[in-house]
Amino acid sequence: MPFTSLTAAWKENAQYQTIKTKLFPGSVQLLVGLTGLPRAVWTAALYEDIKAPVLVVTSNPEAARTFYENLVALKSDNQVYYFPPVELLPYEVHARNAEIEKQRISCLTRLSQKAPVLVVAPLQSLMRKTTPPGVFSKFVLTLSIGQCVNLSQLVSTLINIGYTKEYMVEVPGTFSIRGGIIDIFPYTEEYPLRIEFFDDEIDSIRSFDIATQRSLQEKQEASLPPARELPADPETLFKAGEKLARELEKVSRSYSVMKRGYMREFFSPYIEQMREGIWNGGMEQFLCHFYLDAVSPVEYLSDRGLVILDEPDRITQEAETILAENHSLYFDLLEDGKILPSFAENFQTEAKYKEALAKRPLLLFSHLPENGGFDLTNKYSIPTRELPSYKGNFSRLKEDLKFYRQQGYRVLVSASSSIRVNKMKELLSDLGAESVEVVHAGFPRGFECGMIKMLLFSETDILGQGIHAKSRRRSRKGEKIATFLDLKEGDYVVHVNHGIGRYLGVKRLQIGDNQRDYLYIQYSGEDKLYVPTDQVDLIQKYIGDEGRAPKLYKLGGNEWNRVKNKVRHSVQDMAKELLALYAAREAVRGHAFSSDTVWQQEFEDAFPFPETPDQLRAVEEIKKDMERQKPMDRLLCGDVGYGKTEVALRAAFKAIMDGKQVALLVP
Helix, strand or coil, X not given: CCCCHHHHHHHCCHHHHHHHHCCCXXXXXXXXXXXXXXXXXXXXXXXXXXXXXXXXXXXXHHHHHHHHHHHHHHCCHHHEEECCCCCCCCCCCCCCCHHHHHHHHHHHHHHHCCCCCEEEEECHHHHECECCHHHHHHCCXXXXXXXXXXXXXXXXXXXXXXXXXXXXXXCCCXXXXXXXXXXXXXXXXXXXXXXXXXXXXXXXXXXXXXXXXXXXXXXXXXXXXCCCCCCCCHHHHHHHHHHHHHXXXXXXXXXXXXXHHXXXXXXXXXXXXXXXXXXXXXXXXXXXXXXXXCECHHHHCCCCCEEEEECHHHHHHHHHHHHHHHHHHHHHHHHHCCCCHHHHHHECCHHHHHHHHHCCCEEEEECCCCCCCCXXXXXXXXXXXXXXCCCCXXXXXXXXXXXXXXXXXXXXXXXXXXXXXXXXXXXXXXXXXXCCEEEECCCCCCEEECCCCEEEECHHHHHCCCCCCCCCCCCCCCCCCCCHHHCCCCCEEEECCCEEEXXXXXXXXXXXXXXXXEEEEECCCCCEEEEEHHHHXXXXXXXXXXXXXXXXXXXXXXXXXXXXXXXXXXXXXXXXHHHHHHHHHCCCCCCCCCCCCHHHHHHHHCCCCCCCHHHHHHHHHHHHHHHCCCCCCCCCCCCCCCCHHXXXXXXXXXXXXXXXXXXCCCC
């Protein structure tokens, strides 16, 4: 949630004002001494003042997530974005991760629109090149009420920029069409959009709920970004295919007959599809054939945009490691004929990486006076420290609170919810510290700074445990396999995008100097798919006739899509039967439970984990059902550890508060 009192305190600091006035392209300023939360506060304060995009670069994804979570507690969610890395093998079929695509495309879209946003990115996500910002912007569609649009041309354009046509819109990156109505789910929207036409004129644009299909909000216009990071029209695809064919013909002459055959077998299907103007997964590896002027994502930042390097020495070391691994991997694969020489252009060189940073003002945060190899224009020091954990030792806390207030410190305590704010106020009152300010913010750790006379305690600092930073994984439809250990070699599995294959175990692949485990899935013929073990949610066990082996699908074919469409029609028939059944149930009357009480809110706030969006939605829907006079008939599905019990206990508590009994049945 937005929180400005912390940023306001730092803005009064003389060094802050000096640094702010010297943020111009080419400047490199080093600030030593800030700990985790103060760095995020400084970033938020500068973002407010310069009114331009800010890019925070960290050495690894873990540091990026921590920085991101602190910024989210300080600013609105729609102002802070996380730009994750994408792990893509250059010669295997890539299993798409919709959540990563959503995060990356949302960032690139906002930056390409020159929007003032805060973006946090680990270095790894910036070293692989992407579509030039000018090209990406060209593929962002803007539709408004009253605009005349040829519907068939709109459908073709959506397909060109990566949207998949489905019978019904359910996930981001898809669209469906029924007569003069088109439903589109952009990656940048929380809910899908329904656009209604009157002849060729857009009559209405509104967001709608997937489950109920009811409209939520009227809109005057809609911005539709590409649904993949590499958008391309048929002409661009054709030209890329021609370039790839010429390079393959030239390069393959230097290989043996056997390797030459392998190269043609691997690259020829891509060339044919490109020439026909058809996009297929895995074409990201041919980025340089699509756009020779591909750039680092840093180039999406305007020249006025500020770049903050979190621990520059670690970032420089990580850059050297990434470049060395890419270099080693490149020559290994090139020798085996699995890639082409042009693939080297997909990644940044160290010189180009530093050149992109040098165009913009740089601010370096470091614990020690280390510059990461950059030539400094200014250097400053503001010592801060993280607080020790009191672990419930309230007598010691009372003494320290008294000491710091006597020293003239402004003392604050952060709590992660409104209920916890009240609880913390009660605790401070018992300690005789009623004047201490309690703020609603979920900071993992606090800090102490003598320069601005400020002390901030987090829940973790005081109690030794706070709200857990890592929330459960989010899932829209539930996950079928919790871990690859649930599978046995020889099991038939179903991949959400590629259909039925045969699981042949876990393979450890050597990628440069690193090794990583992949699920090895065999498909029809020689087709094979390597799925990272952390993407096991993309597959589920095959369930069919016992004793009969299912037909394996071919990667890149259309048969799996035809099967899914057939199933959708069967589900429609089932839905009609269910509608008739539920229509009859609507006539039955039941008990309407009362609205939530204060006790209900306090009970729910006592759970240690933050609720996932799916949990919050389930709780809200269940409570609405309970408060109606219609009998509730609801099935809550979810894998082990996804918080079903917490949802059920909330409903049970609500029933008990209304004087009703609850029966809990277990196996």
